[in-house]
Amino acid sequence: MLGEGIVLISVLRIxxxxxxxxxxxxKLIMLLRGTKAIQLLKGIFVVLIFYFISYFLNLQTVQVMIEQVIVWGPLAIIILFQPELRRALEQIGRGSFFSRNRRSEEEIFNHTVDAIVKSCNYMAKRRIGALITIERETNMGDFVETGIPIGGQLTNQLLTNIFVPNTPLHDGAVIIKQNEIVAAACYLPLSESPFISKELGTRHRAAMGISEVSDALTIIVSEETGGISCTRNGELHRDINEDKLIEILRANLEPNFVKTPLLKGFGWKGNKK
Structure with missing residues (x-):
C-alpha cells in the first residue's frame, strides 16, 4: 500500500x-498573439528544422552557422523584443497574467459595439470629424506610440469628447483595443493609392493607409458631410447607416472577444466607393 501511494503521488506530481x-x-502564446514576437516563434521553429536536417545530412558548415544563431539568439531576442517581455513581466507583477476577467466576453463585446455606434451617430449628426481605429489581430503598438496614452475604458461619452473640435486630442486617430481606448491623437500612415477619390480628405487617406498595413477596422466620420465610412484590408465603404455599422462591427470584432472563427470581409454586401 505504501509503495502504491508513493507511485500515485509521483504520477500526480508529474x-x-x-x-x-x-x-x-x-498564457505566453495568448500574450504574444498578434505581435511581432509570434513571427519570431515561427522563425525559431524553421531554424530548428534546418538544424535537424543539416545534422542528419552531415552539413557541417550549415550546422556551425545555425549553432552560432542558437548561441547568440537569446541575447538578440531580449534586445529586439524588450517591449513584449516588459509587458509580460508587468502583467505578472499586477497578477493579471493568471487572472480572468469577471465580466463575460459577450457583455464586453455588446458594450463595445454599443459605445462605438452611439458615439459615431452623435458625431455624424453634428458633423464632428472622427477617425477611430480598432485593433484586431495585428498589433498597433507602433502607432499607439505616436499618440497620447489614454488607457481608459471605452464609453461613448469619452470617445465623443475626444473628438470635440479645438480640444488637444481631437486631431488624429483614436486607437481602441477590445473595450479600452488605448491612445488618442495618433498618426496613421496616409495611403498613396491613386484610386482614392480626390474629394476625400486626410482622415479617409489615413484610414485607407492603416488598412493597407494592418487588419484593423477603421471608422471615419466626415466633418464636411457627416457621413460614416469604414475601411479594412484596403477597402473603403462609404455612407454607412446605423444598421450596417452594427453589422460591420459584429462581423469583424466578435472573433476578438468570443474567439469564434474569423469572419471574412465586412460581413455585408454593399457598394464600395
Missing part, C-alpha cells in the same frame, strides 16, 4: 508539473 508548464506556455 501531471501537475506538465499541466503548469502547458498553462504558462498557453
Amino acid at each position: 501531471v501537475v508539473d506538465i499541466a503548469l508548464v502547458w498553462y504558462v506556455f498557453y
Whole structure:
C-alpha cells in the first residue's frame, strides 16, 4: 500500500508539473498573439528544422552557422523584443497574467459595439470629424506610440469628447483595443493609392493607409458631410447607416472577444466607393 501511494503521488506530481508548464506556455502564446514576437516563434521553429536536417545530412558548415544563431539568439531576442517581455513581466507583477476577467466576453463585446455606434451617430449628426481605429489581430503598438496614452475604458461619452473640435486630442486617430481606448491623437500612415477619390480628405487617406498595413477596422466620420465610412484590408465603404455599422462591427470584432472563427470581409454586401 505504501509503495502504491508513493507511485500515485509521483504520477500526480508529474501531471501537475506538465499541466503548469502547458498553462504558462498557453498564457505566453495568448500574450504574444498578434505581435511581432509570434513571427519570431515561427522563425525559431524553421531554424530548428534546418538544424535537424543539416545534422542528419552531415552539413557541417550549415550546422556551425545555425549553432552560432542558437548561441547568440537569446541575447538578440531580449534586445529586439524588450517591449513584449516588459509587458509580460508587468502583467505578472499586477497578477493579471493568471487572472480572468469577471465580466463575460459577450457583455464586453455588446458594450463595445454599443459605445462605438452611439458615439459615431452623435458625431455624424453634428458633423464632428472622427477617425477611430480598432485593433484586431495585428498589433498597433507602433502607432499607439505616436499618440497620447489614454488607457481608459471605452464609453461613448469619452470617445465623443475626444473628438470635440479645438480640444488637444481631437486631431488624429483614436486607437481602441477590445473595450479600452488605448491612445488618442495618433498618426496613421496616409495611403498613396491613386484610386482614392480626390474629394476625400486626410482622415479617409489615413484610414485607407492603416488598412493597407494592418487588419484593423477603421471608422471615419466626415466633418464636411457627416457621413460614416469604414475601411479594412484596403477597402473603403462609404455612407454607412446605423444598421450596417452594427453589422460591420459584429462581423469583424466578435472573433476578438468570443474567439469564434474569423469572419471574412465586412460581413455585408454593399457598394464600395
